[in-house]
Amino acid sequence: MSTTATQTAPPTRSRKRGPKSLNAGQGRRGVLLVTPTLILLAVVIMYPLVRAVIMSFQKDSGLDPATGMFSEGGFAGTQNYQHWLLQQCAAAGGTTQPCPPGTLGSQFYDALFVTLFFTVVTVFFEIGLGLWFATIMNRTFKGRGLVRAAILIPWAIPTAVTAKLWFFIFAYEGIANKLLGGVGIKPLLWTGDAWPARFAVIIADVWKTTPFMALLILAGLQLISSDVYEAAQIDGASKWQTFTRITLPLIKVPLMVAILFRTLDVLRIYDLPAILTNGGGGSGHATTTLSILVINQIRAGFNSASALSTLVFLLIAFVAFIFVRFLGADVVQRPPGKEAAKRRWFRRQPVAAEGE
Amino acid sequence: MSTVTETGTGSTSRGNSSVAPQGGSRRSGWQRHRSWVLPVAGAALALVFLAPYIVMLLNSLRPSSDVVQTPPTFFPREWQLSTYSQILTDERFLNWLKTSVIVAGSSTLIVILVSIPAAYYTARFRFPGRMAFLLLVLVTQMFSPTALVVGIYREWFNFNMVNTYAALILTNAAFNLAFAVWILHGFFASIPKEVEEAANLDGCSRFGTLRRVMLPLTMPGIVTAVIFTFIAAWNEYVVALTLMLDESKKPLTVGITSYVTGYEQHWDQLFAAAIVAIVPVVVLFAVIEKHLVGGLTAGSVK
Numbered sequence: 020m021s022t023t024a025t026q027t028a029p030p031t032r033s034r035k036r037g038p039k040s041l042n043a044g045q046g047r048r049g050v051l052l053v054t055p056t057l058i059l060l061a062v063v064i065m066y067p068l069v070r071a072v073i074m075s076f077q078k079d080s081g082l083d084p085a086t087g088m089f090s091e092g093g094f095a096g097t098q099n100y101q102h103w104l105l106q107q108c109a110a111a112g113g114t115t116q117p118c119p120p121g122t123l124g125s126q127f128y129d130a131l132f133v134t135l136f137f138t139v140v141t142v143f144f145e146i147g148l149g150l151w152f153a154t155i156m157n158r159t160f161k162g163r164g165l166v167r168a169a170i171l172i173p174w175a176i177p178t179a180v181t182a183k184l185w186f187f188i189f190a191y192e193g194i195a196n197k198l199l200g201g202v203g204i205k206p207l208l209w210t211g212d213a214w215p216a217r218f219a220v221i222i223a224d225v226w227k228t229t230p231f232m233a234l235l236i237l238a239g240l241q242l243i244s245s246d247v248y249e250a251a252q253i254d255g256a257s258k259w260q261t262f263t264r265i266t267l268p269l270i271k272v273p274l275m276v277a278i279l280f281r282t283l284d285v286l287r288i289y290d291l292p293a294i295l296t297n298g299g300g301g302s303g304h305a306t307t308t309l310s311i312l313v314i315n316q317i318r319a320g321f322n323s324a325s326a327l328s329t330l331v332f333l334l335i336a337f338v339a340f341i342f343v344r345f346l347g348a349d350v351v352q353r354p355p356g357k358e359a360a361k362r363r364w365f366r367r368q369p370v371a372a373e374g375e
Numbered sequence: 376m377s378t379v380t381e382t383g384t385g386s387t388s389r390g391n392s393s394v395a396p397q398g399g400s401r402r403s404g405w406q407r408h409r410s411w412v413l414p415v416a417g418a419a420l421a422l423v424f425l426a427p428y429i430v431m432l433l434n435s436l437r438p439s440s441d442v443v444q445t446p447p448t449f450f451p452r453e454w455q456l457s458t459y460s461q462i463l464t465d466e467r468f469l470n471w472l473k474t475s476v477i478v479a480g481s482s483t484l485i486v487i488l489v490s491i492p493a494a495y496y497t498a499r500f501r502f503p504g505r506m507a508f509l510l511l512v513l514v515t516q517m518f519s520p521t522a523l524v525v526g527i528y529r530e531w532f533n534f535n536m537v538n539t540y541a542a543l544i545l546t547n548a549a550f551n552l553a554f555a556v557w558i559l560h561g562f563f564a565s566i567p568k569e570v571e572e573a574a575n576l577d578g579c580s581r582f583g584t585l586r587r588v589m590l591p592l593t594m595p596g597i598v599t600a601v602i603f604t605f606i607a608a609w610n611e612y613v614v615a616l617t618l619m620l621d622e623s624k625k626p627l628t629v630g631i632t633s634y635v636t637g638y639e640q641h642w643d644q645l646f647a648a649a650i651v652a653i654v655p656v657v658v659l660f661a662v663i664e665k666h667l668v669g670g671l672t673a674g675s676v677k
Contacts, residue, residue: 049500052492053508056552059489063549064515067526074529152420160413168661169421173428175660177610179628180649183635184431187642190443194430230424287521290612294632310521314617317525328525335522 075326099326138285149232182294185223213305239273435646442642458647471630479608482547494559516553547608555600562596
C-alpha cells in the first residue's frame with residue numbers, strides 16, 4: 020500500500036479546491052457512512068457503561084436478609100461504593116458492619132493489591148525483555164522473518180488455552196517443578212500457595228505477552244536511522260550511552276504506547292488467573308484480581324458488581340489519563356498506526372511540491 | 376544491549392589488527408561471527424517461547440495416562456493419534472467449534488462492513504465533529520469487555536438475548552471496531568486524492584471508485600483488520616463466559632477448559648482440542664504478520 024502512495028506524485032491540496040469541492044453535497048449522505056459505527060459503539064459500549072454507573076447507585080431488589088421481606092431496590096446513594104471502599108456490608112436492621120472475612124466485599128483491597136502488583140511486575144519484565152528481543156529482531160540475519168513470526172505466535176493463541184497449558188506445566192509433579200528439581204530446588208505448590216500462584220500467573224503472562232511488547236517496540240526501533248548510531252559511535256559513545264541517550268528517547272512514543280496498552284490490559288486481567296489458579300492459591304483468593312471479583316460478584320448482586328466495575332473502570336481511566344497527561348500526550352494524538360503517517364505526510368507535501 | 380561476541384578476540388587473530396582503527400577491526404570480528412551467531416540466538420529465542428506449545432502438541436499425541444505420569448517425559452512414551460478423531464467426532468467439541476466459527480466470522484464481517492465506510496469518510500472528508508469522532512473511536516479501544524461486562528450482560532438480558540449468537544457477535548464487533556477504523560483510516564488517507572479523481576473523470580461513480588479503485592488499493596489494510604478482528608473474537612473469553620450459559624453454545628475458549636476440571640481430567644483431549652483451536656489463528660496470524668509489523672511501522676519509516 021505504502022508503495023503506491025510514495026510512487027504517485029504527491030497530491031496537491033490547494034486551499035481553493037481542497038476538501039470543499041469533494042465535500043459539497045456529500046455532507047449529509049456522508050454522515051450515513053459514520054452512523055453504523057456510532058450506533059454499534061453506542062449500543063455495545065456506551066449504553067452498558069452508562070447503565071452500569073446508574074445501577075451502581077441502586078439497591079439490589081430481592082429478599083432482604085434482615086427482614087426476610089422482598090424489597091424493591093430503589094436508590095441506594097453511595098451505599099454500593101461504601102460496600103467496597105469502606106468495607107461496609109449490610110447487617111441486620113438495615114445497618115452496616117465491617118465485611119466479615121471470607122465475603123467478596125472483604126476481598127476488595129486484596130484484589131486491588133494483586134491487580135496492581137501483577138500490573139507493575141508484568142509490565143516491568145515485559146518492557147525489559149521486550150526491549151531486548153526487539154533489539155535482536157531489529158538486526159538483519161538469515162531467517163529473521165521466521166524467528167519474528169515464531170516469537171509472535173504465543174500472542175495469537177487464546178489466553179484460555181495458554182492458561183490451561185500453564186496449569187499443566189505448574190502441576191505439582193509437572194514440568195516446572197521438574198526443572199526446579201534439576202537445579203536442586205524443592206517442588207513448589209504453584210497453584211496452591213499464595214506467592215507461587217501469583218508468580219505462576221506472572222510468568223505465564225510475561226511469557227505470553229512479551230512478544231507483543233517486542234513487536235510494538237520493534238516498530239519504534241525500525242524508525243531509527245543507522246546514521247544516528249554511526250554518529251554516536253564516531254563520537255565515542257559506549258553501548259550503554261547509545262542505548263540510554265539515543266535508542267530510548269527515540270522510541271519513547273511507541274514504547275509509551277506499548278506500555279499504556281499493556282498496562283490497561285493487565286489492569287483488567289481475568290482469564291489467565293481465573294483459569295490458571297482459579298483465582299485461588301493460599302488464602303483462597305491470592306490471585307483474585309479486580310475483574311475476577313467483578314465476575315464473582317455478578318452472581319451475588321448486580322448493583323454492587325456494577326459499583327465495583329465502575330471503580331475498575333475509573334482506575335483504568337485514571338491510569339490512562341496519567342499516561343497521556345504526564346508521560347507523553349502523543350499517545351492519543353498519534354496512536355499506533357497510520358494517523359501519524361498521514362500527518363507527517365501531509366506536512367511534507369509543500370516541501371515536496373517546491374522541490375519539483 | 377548488544378552482543379557478547381564483539382570482543383577483542385576477533386581483532387587480535389586478524390593480521391591487520393594493529394594497523395586498523397579499533398572500530399574497524401571490531402566490526403570485522405563481529406562480521407565473521409554474526410552470520411551464525413544471530414540466527415542461532417534468534418532460533419534459540421523462538422524455541423524458548425514456543426517450548427510450552429511444543430509440549431502441548433506432544434501431549435496431544437499421547438494417551439491421558441501418559442500425560443500425567445511422573446516423571447514427565449519430553450517425548451510420548453506411547454504415541455496416540457486417536458484423540459484427534461475422538462475430538463472431531465465429539466458433539467460437544469463440534470458445537471463449541473461451530474460457535475467459535477460463527478461468532479468470529481460474523482463479528483469480522485460486521486466490523487469490516489461498518490468500519491470501511493466510516494474510515495473512508497473520515498479519511499476523505501472534513502466534517503464537523505470529525506476529530507471528535509476519531510477520538511471517540513480511539514477512546515472506546517481503551518475499554519475492554521471485562522470492565523464493562525456487568526452492563527453488557529444486563530443489556531443483553533433486558534433484550535432477552537443472553538445465550539444468543541447475536542449478542543456475542545455484536546459485542547465482539549463493537550470492541551474490535553476501533554482498531555479496524557483506525558488502521559483503515561490510515562490506509563485510505565494515504566491514497567492520494569488524484570487517484571480517485573482520475574477514476575471519477577473516467578466515469579466511475581463514487582461507489583464504483585470505492586469498489587474498483589480504493590478497496591483494491593487498501594487491501595493490505597483490510598486483510599490486517601479482518602485477521603486482527605478474527606483473532607480477537609476467536610480468543611475472547613470473558614463475555615462468552617458470562618453470556619453463553621448454554622453448554623452447546625459456548626465457544627471453544629470457554630468450552631475446552633471443561634476437559635480438565637476437578638471432576639474429569641482428559642488432558643489428551645484438552646491438548647488436542649487446544650491444538651485444533653489454535654490452528655486457525657496461527658495460520659491467519661502467519662498471513663498478516665508482515666502487514667502487522669508493516670502497519671505499525673510503515674508510516675513512520677517513509
